[in-house]
Amino acid sequence: TQLLEQSPQFLSIQxxxxxxxxxxxxxxxSSLQWYRQEPGEGPVLLVxxxxxxxxxxxxxxxxxxxxxxxxxxxxxxAAQPGDTGLYLCAANMDSNYQLIWxxxxxxxxxx
Amino acid sequence: xxxxxxTPRHLVMGMTNKKSLKCEQHLxxxxxxxYKQSAKKPLELMFVYSLEERVENxxxxxxxxxxxxxxxxxxLHLHTLQPEDSALYLCASSQxxxxxxxxxxxxxxxLTVV
Numbered sequence: 001t002q003l004l005e006q007s008p009q010f011l012s013i014q015x016x017x018x019x020x021x022x023x024x025x026x027x028x029x030s031s032l033q034w035y036r037q038e039p040g041e042g043p044v045l046l047v048x049x050x051x052x053x054x055x056x057x058x059x060x061x062x063x064x065x066x067x068x069x070x071x072x073x074x075x076x077x078a079a080q081p082g083d084t085g086l087y088l089c090a091a092n093m094d095s096n097y098q099l100i101w102x103x104x105x106x107x108x109x110x111x
Numbered sequence: 112x113x114x115x116x117x118t119p120r121h122l123v124m125g126m127t128n129k130k131s132l133k134c135e136q137h138l139x140x141x142x143x144x145x146y147k148q149s150a151k152k153p154l155e156l157m158f159v160y161s162l163e164e165r166v167e168n169x170x171x172x173x174x175x176x177x178x179x180x181x182x183x184x185x186x187l188h189l190h191t192l193q194p195e196d197s198a199l200y201l202c203a204s205s206q207x208x209x210x211x212x213x214x215x216x217x218x219x220x221x222l223t224v225v
Contacts, residue, residue, distance in 0.1 A: 004153070033213050042115070042201050042216030043154075088154070098167065099214070101153035 003027055004089060006102035014110050016078055021105040023089035024071040029100075032072050032091040034063055037104070043088055079109045114138040117202050117217035124192065125225055132187040132220045134202030141207050143185040144214065145177060148199040160185060161207070192224045 005024045013019055023032070031050040035043035047056050049065035049072065056063045060083075062075040076083055086104045093100070115136045124130050136143060145157040159167035160179040174196075176188040185202055199221050203214040 009151075035216075040218070040221075042117075042203070042219050043214075045213045045215065048213050090154075098156060098169075099154075103151060103153045 003100045004091060004102035006087075006089060006105050008105060009103070010106045010108075012108040012110065013079060015081060018075070018077050019079055019107070020073055020075045021087055021107070022071065022073050023091075023102055025091070026070065027093060028069050029091035030069070030094055032065055032069075032089060033099075034072070034074055035088040035090065037086040037088060038084075043086075079107075081109045081111050083107060084109050115202060115204055115215050115217040117200075117220055119220060120218060121221045121223075123223045123225060124189065126192060126194070128192075129188070129190045131189065132200055132202075132222075134185040134187075134217055136183055136185075136202075136204040136215070136217075138204055138215060140204035140215070141182055142205045143179060143182070144203040144205075145175075145185065145187050146201040146203060146216075148201055148219070154201070158187075189222075192222075194224050197222055197224045 003025055007022045031048055033048045034046045036046055037043040047058060047063045049063060052067045052069045054065045060077045064073050086106050088104045089102045090099045118133045142161045144159050147155045147157055156169050157171045158177040163179050163182055174191050178186040199219045201219045202217040205212045205214045
């Protein structure tokens with residue numbers, strides 16, 4: 001059983017559309033991170049959220065941490081082909097080394 | 112540029128070979144990690160080093176042997192691997208080993224065991 005469930009597993013949409021992907025758990029986390037990974041590359045950290053209800057924006061990307069710190073969402077406005085990649089969420093339950101990872105959402109934006 | 116460099120980028124090895132993966136970080140971080148990434152599965156943490164001491168070993172088979180000679184360099188020595196060990200091996204670093212910091216990853220080594 002995965003502690004972090006990401007949905008959908010795969011999403012293919014047209015350029016210009018909006019989308020939301022989710023990262024859910026029944027566990028409470030002290031912090032949660034979102035990464036984007038492009039083919040043949042390592043994951044790149046996009047954002048870290050630590051406070052319940054926190055919202056962070058990175059250009060067209062909006063990240064939200066759930067009030068109870070059990071889930072998070074990533075919303076992309078007017079998606080571009082450059083947004084294509086594998087979006088991973090990772091979280092830790094306390095201050096230890098063991099980040100818990102989701103399996104990722106593979107996003108394809110078609111021109 | 113991520114600040115974390117892995118070599119080689121691709122490696123094909125036989126089951127009886129011995130090879131090593133290398134990772135170097137230029138970020139001044141104190142913690143370094145080895146992860147295994149297989150298709151459609153979450154990243155699997157293999158080893159964690161903090162200030163050159165191994166602090167976590169997630170029941171990784173002994174055919175994988177890490178080495179951290181200093182806080183900037185990390186190696187993964189491979190010996191008598193199995194085909195199911197084929198995967199993308201990722202090195203990462205973070206400021207001080209507290210995972211809430213966020214990790215910076217290298218580009219990975221795509222390993223194929225034949």
